[in-house]
Amino acid sequence: MRDDFAVFILSHGRADRIYTLPTLNKGNYSGKWYIVIDDEDKEESKYRKKYGDHVVQFCKADLMERTDTLDNFDKHGAVVYARNYCHELAVSLGLRYYLVLDDDYTAIMSRKNVGGKLKGYDCKNLDAVFSAMLEFLEVSGALSVAFAQGGDFIGGAAGAKKEVSRKVMNSFFCSTERPFQFMGSINEDLNASVLLGMRGGLFMTVFKIMLCQKQTQANANGLTTIYKDLGTFVKSFYSVIVAPSCVKVAVMGDNHKRIHHRVNWTNAVPVIVSSRYRK
Numbered sequence: 322m323r324d325d326f327a328v329f330i331l332s333h334g335r336a337d338r339i340y341t342l343p344t345l346n347k348g349n350y351s352g353k354w355y356i357v358i359d360d361e362d363k364e365e366s367k368y369r370k371k372y373g374d375h376v377v378q379f380c381k382a383d384l385m386e387r388t389d390t391l392d393n394f395d396k397h398g399a400v401v402y403a404r405n406y407c408h409e410l411a412v413s414l415g416l417r418y419y420l421v422l423d424d425d426y427t428a429i430m431s432r433k434n435v436g437g438k439l440k441g442y443d444c445k446n447l448d449a450v451f452s453a454m455l456e457f458l459e460v461s462g463a464l465s466v467a468f469a470q471g472g473d474f475i476g477g478a479a480g481a482k483k484e485v486s487r488k489v490m491n492s493f494f495c496s497t498e499r500p501f502q503f504m505g506s507i508n509e510d511l512n513a514s515v516l517l518g519m520r521g522g523l524f525m526t527v528f529k530i531m532l533c534q535k536q537t538q539a540n541a542n543g544l545t546t547i548y549k550d551l552g553t554f555v556k557s558f559y560s561v562i563v564a565p566s567c568v569k570v571a572v573m574g575d576n577h578k579r580i581h582h583r584v585n586w587t588n589a590v591p592v593i594v595s596s597r598y599r600k
Contacts, residue, residue: 322352325417332424336367348447401509421493428533463523489514489524505559518590557582
């Protein structure tokens with residue numbers, strides 16, 4: 322793996338449950354990696370004992386002063402501070418590129434339409450996958466590109482015809498030469514791709530590769546605590562605050578319905594008009 326790249330795994334209170342690291346090992350990732358924790362983490366000693374120099378700690382109070390949470394709640398167990406710290410960490414390490422991941426990924430898979438059925442295959446050469454994503458990041462000029470998530474493939478092969486989408490969530494390939502800031506105590510990932518996308522910044526999710534992660538709110542600590550405290554209704558409203566012209570709160574799901582955000586991407590971000598409409 323190239324020397325000017327590293328993976329940052331964001332974690333809090335889960336020193337014994339970092340599923341992402343064995344997933345990287347299973348994919349034969351050979352590059353640099355770091356576990357990013359804040360200075361309020363009570364499991365700091367566990368992290369350092371288990372992962373040594375791979376652990377990087379930041380001052381949460383410092384990042385809180387420089388991060389727009391979009392609220393006045395006295396709840397600071399949010400990942401937005403760690404996400405915003407990653408850029409300056411990458412710069413301090415002399416990196417050109419970095420990948421930001423959460424700590425709960427159980428697999429990184431390629432998804433393929435085989436005989437009308439959507440099949441998943443574990444990635445065995447993550448060095449090649451990451452290199453391809455970095456090339457796409459550079460060629461596209463995007464602020465960030467990302468892997469898809471399981472929810473992007475609802476509907477199976479019929480629902481997975483997209484190549485890319487403008488939504489970026491959960492994982493972020495970034496360049497230190499194109500910095501940007503996350504905002505909002507929750508939904509900070511979607512908030513960035515919507516608001517910065519409206520301003521002309523390019524964010525794209527690539528559908529060929531998918532992240533598998535632990536069920537939302539099933540993995541204790543980390544963001545689970547703040548999700549349970551505020552609920553999905555409040556969570557979804559952060560993106561409405563960011564872009565009320567194109568985001569609303571709606572009901573999603575089939576048998577198990579829940580409140581979630583819904584983005585009208587046609588109204589959210591600039592697109593290239595096809596030449597067939599030229600007069």
